[in-house]
Amino acid sequence: MQASLLSIAYLIGSVTFIIGLKMLSHPASARKGNLVAAAGMFLAIAGTIFLYEEGGEKLHNYGWIFSGLLIGTVIGVIAARKVKMTAMPEMVSMFNGMGGACAMLISIVEFNHLTHSPVNAVLNDTSVSNLVESIATLITQASTGVHVGGKLLIILLGLIIGTVSFAGSVIAWGKLNGKVKDFAFKGQHIVNLTMLAVIVILATYLVAVINDSYVMVNENGRYFTHGSIGVLPEINIAFYIILALSIAYGVLFVMPIGGADMPVVISLLNSFTGVAAACGGFLYNNPVMLTGGILVGSAGTILTILMCKAMNRSLKNVLIGSFGGPKAGG
Amino acid sequence: MNAVLDFLQLHIEMVYIVILSIFLGIEVISRVPAVLHTPLMSGANAIHGVVIIGAIIVMGKAESDNYLALVLGFLAVILGTLNVVGGFVVTDRMLEMFSKKKSK
CATH class of the missing domain: 1.20.5 (Single alpha-helices involved in coiled-coils or other helix-helix interfaces)
Known part of the structure; x- marks a missing residue:
């Protein structure tokens, strides 16, 4: 009963996002569209708090959740009401960065949860009676291993995209504020591409290692799995290197872009955060996060391209054209 | 693979x-007409704040002795709420200005 009510709340939420976006793109209905989307969001959040359950267990820590919501609401309303009209874009950028940071934190918590999950016990006993049992356990663990690999991939995607969006948005906010100056050095795009490549390689490595650690058969014919993935220190190290590189990439990605092009970049980062939110949707099998995130991801990308067109430039021009230094950024 | x-x-x-x-x-x-680009960006920004649901789930599932998860989850809830609430309020203010301009 409760679960089906929650599904309906999510369904309504998804539909209001679509209708809201549609109405937002027409001048006459734009303001109402914003309210429609906000109402859907409220419904989805309230539904999650009161109706969500996993394995028959409801959420706890309500005190923390409600105080978090309260603090966020108060700061959000005050910040959004006080900000000057001319400072609106930087405010949007800041809020976008908060969303990216939120996705980043979710990924970090879920990663720690994944690596310390107690499902994998060491099976060293080779006596015949235990062997059958061991193999049965191994098979189930192998299938969880498959699941874990995919889950880790989603966690890493959410982490990388969310972090890049967070770091980039904060820099964009600083630039519009005048606090951060344009900054570019020779060969910066090579450095950026290298960083991106390292991130991808590390992420692939992590997923591969996690998969392997679930089923291992050594030469004595003993079946065993690692006691816990968290035992391997290099996994944690690789994860936090990915985190650090993603921050650095986000900063260096936005740094050289000229101040006048900032709205375009913010719109692009906006769609990044949408994709990061959609990763959360995959992680929790949550349809409203998935539709909301992907919708913003694709609509944001198209919007970015439209904004470039309105300025008579191409996206490539905005992103790469200014890498040459201030003279090309004008 | x-x-x-x-x-x-x-x-x-x-x-x-x-x-x-x-x-x-x-x-x-x-x-979408060019005048609506910025409000639309802002509105989309508020909608991807739906990531807050993930934060609530993380927070709600955390064991009460797992301080790392509690603190990070708590931060995530605050940041996500900021994104949602701030996003919708800013969008509303932008559109308010827009409709006033039109009626004048």
């Missing part, structure tokens, strides 16, 4: 949702 394929197989319905949503997003936005 197999893991990824199996994961896709397990979540094939979600993959369909993703692909259809991509096309939907493109269709919904494609004919």
